[in-house]
Amino acid sequence: MASCDVCVVRNRAICSALDSRELSALNAIGRTRMLEAGESLIWEGEDSVLVANVIDGVLKLSTNTEDGREQIVGVVYPSDFIGRPFGGTTGHGVTALTEAEVCVFSRRDFDAFAREHPALEHKLLERTLGELDRTRRWMLLLGRKSASEKMASFLVEMSERLTGSGCRVDPASPNRRILTLPFSRQQIADVLGLTIETVSRQFTRLRNEGVIDIPSRREVAILDFDGLVAEAG
Amino acid sequence: MASCDVCVVRNRAICSALDSRELSALNAIGRTRMLEAGESLIWEGEDSVLVANVIDGVLKLSTNTEDGREQIVGVVYPSDFIGRPFGGTTGHGVTALTEAEVCVFSRRDFDAFAREHPALEHKLLERTLGELDRTRRWMLLLGRKSASEKMASFLVEMSERLTGSGCRVDPASPNRRILTLPFSRQQIADVLGLTIETVSRQFTRLRNEGVIDIPSRREVAILDFDGLVAEAG
DNA sequence: CGTGTTTTTGAGACGGGTCAATGATGGTGG
DNA sequence: CCACCATCATTGACCCGTCTCAAAAACACG
Structure with a gap:
């Protein structure tokens, strides 16, 4: 009831x-x-x-x-x-x-x-x-973006959709935020039309470039939100 | 008015x-x-x-x-x-x-x-x-199909959507039908998330395999509809 | 016919997929 | 509490499908 x-x-x-x-x-x-x-x-x-x-x-x-x-x-x-x-x-x-x-x-x-x-x-x-x-x-x-554009778009969209529940933004520096993703790597791949390996490689690339940090499997700290937006195409 | x-x-x-x-x-x-x-x-x-x-x-x-x-x-x-x-x-x-x-x-x-x-x-x-x-x-x-599956799906969908206006089916042999496409090659590419060259190559491949015929740029004769459905994945 | 546009065809490069191995992580039960 | 195991994620090497660039061919229209 x-x-x-x-x-x-x-x-x-x-x-x-x-x-x-x-x-x-x-x-x-x-x-x-x-x-x-x-x-x-x-x-x-x-x-x-x-x-x-x-x-x-x-x-x-x-x-x-x-x-x-x-x-x-x-x-x-x-x-x-x-x-x-x-x-x-x-x-x-x-x-x-x-x-x-x-x-x-x-x-x-x-x-x-x-x-x-x-x-x-x-x-x-x-x-x-x-x-x-x-x-x-x-x-x-799905039809026109490259793997890196897809990943960036995904993280940007996630930080918008999760605001309030799984996304914490420091008002002082809106360019940084922490997400708790409700997705496994495989599920991210299934959202973006990629393979799990490509998703994983994109994550490490973004981390190496200092755009994000990855405290745990299900968490992403966005260090340069504007950079992601630019890369999303 | x-x-x-x-x-x-x-x-x-x-x-x-x-x-x-x-x-x-x-x-x-x-x-x-x-x-x-x-x-x-x-x-x-x-x-x-x-x-x-x-x-x-x-x-x-x-x-x-x-x-x-x-x-x-x-x-x-x-x-x-x-x-x-x-x-x-x-x-x-x-x-x-x-x-x-x-x-x-x-x-x-x-x-x-x-x-x-x-x-x-x-x-x-x-x-x-x-x-x-x-x-x-x-x-x-868009996310999961190969170029050949995309082309086959496209032709199947077109023959369904155009029934009545741009699609003629011979009731005696429903496996054959003739479409008048409202799309240029570039537009087909833009529907399928492919390049125009890939679309063109898929057309010639299907023609060589005897699945379709191409009387003119805007027309496609489907010779083996069931074959297309199977290839659409 | 001649000219601009669209399509086809070819050769080569490259992004992302595939396959396989390694490395984390987390849950379970001893 | 820790060892074990299953699952999930990462990394590497290689390959294939699709894209890119370029040229030729077919077509449409004046």
């Missing part, structure tokens, strides 16, 4: 379109669920049976070729919406990268509810349009 | 959500416009001032790196929607590939109209969700 009134993403998720009476109606058809890192919520190719809001954690959206190559096609953060409402099959799997908490709805219930609440649909539309913009920007990276 | 009642895409575009009274209200704020091949309707980075429906023709959505590399991030066909409603700047330019006819609205007017017509917003949402699915599928191609 969900309890929206105490939900931490209540004001940022699409639910913010609803008043308290509507919210309790939505409450009735949703339930929260915990996912551990690596656990999948939705599998590629299955017909869309559930949708969800991310309450906490980071999840990946990914597709695979028949022979096992993977491409991560999206990453979702708290308050983001997951799933494919209004018919169709899911074109990509959804898997937790970190421990995560989501608020799930049966797609059937959600569809019906959404159609009766235009304000909710409007929020969802805005979110979807934004996601489409972001996805298209990523296509430029 | 648009006149929706004679519009050929009236039943497929988002306008199909409206009854005749609403349609004439929409009619009042839109106007049709012709574009010749190569002409742009929207430029990358400008703030979104207009949106449109495609009535006829094919247009590309594209982004560029600072140093001039281009990536086509979407292709729109008759009945598709163009532009970025509800705030934000356009992340990509919109340019006609063929002679085209569009039904344009000022974004301000369209936004206001849409917010008062949930059924229209719903259609737009469904369309946007579908476009996001398609775009994410394309990311797998």
Whole structure:
């Protein structure tokens, strides 16, 4: 049983379109669920049976070729919406990268509810349009950028997306910041369309050039943010 | 002045959500416009001032790196929607590939109209969700597929998208079909994240292998559709 | 026809992939 | 608490696919 009134993403998720009476109606058809890192919520190719809001954690959206190559096609953060409402099959799997908490709805219930609440649909539309913009920007990276540009773009994007949760910026020197990545090297490779070896080599190159430091596997200290932006192309 | 009642895409575009009274209200704020091949309707980075429906023709959505590399991030066909409603700047330019006819609205007017017509917003949402699915599928191609897989995927997708307008299929032998491509070689390269030379070489290879024939620059005869599907990966 | 543009073809270079070995890291159980 | 092992990351050597640069060919249009 969900309890929206105490939900931490209540004001940022699409639910913010609803008043308290509507919210309790939505409450009735949703339930929260915990996912551990690596656990999948939705599998590629299955017909869309559930949708969800991310309450906490980071999840990946990914597709695979028949022979096992993977491409991560999206990453979702708290308050983001997951799933494919209004018919169709899911074109990509959804898997937790970190421990995560989501608020799930049966797609059937959600569809019906959404159609009766235009304000909710409007929020969802805005979110979807934004996601489409972001996805298209990523296509430029995948299609036209070199490995070093990809890595720089990735770190810049990460430091933007993680602000607040996994990114600490010293206000005195905004050119330096520390990230806690929710990705393994392999997952970074799958986001950027590279191999794990290339990603690793790029990390060491950036470290040798003094642009970043690597305190641990999952942490990156950005020493020259402007330099990264310049290198991102 | 648009006149929706004679519009050929009236039943497929988002306008199909409206009854005749609403349609004439929409009619009042839109106007049709012709574009010749190569002409742009929207430029990358400008703030979104207009949106449109495609009535006829094919247009590309594209982004560029600072140093001039281009990536086509979407292709729109008759009945598709163009532009970025509800705030934000356009992340990509919109340019006609063929002679085209569009039904344009000022974004301000369209936004206001849409917010008062949930059924229209719903259609737009469904369309946007579908476009996001398609775009994410394309990311797998850009990030993980080889040149030959990209070419095969491209031809398969084209023969699907062009069915009705630029694609003729002999019902007796569905394994053969003839396409009239709305793309130059350079544009195909910009869709697939390749160079024009690689695209050209892939065309000749496919021709030599008997999978396709190339009657003219803009035409491709697919001789072995199943073979292409298999090669698309 | 002649001229500019687009496409094809060729030769060579290079970025990133592949394969393989080594080095860290972290979790588990003795 | 430490030794062990599985997993993940790094590094190296080599190779292959795609890009680059250059020239020739095909085509479109006046």
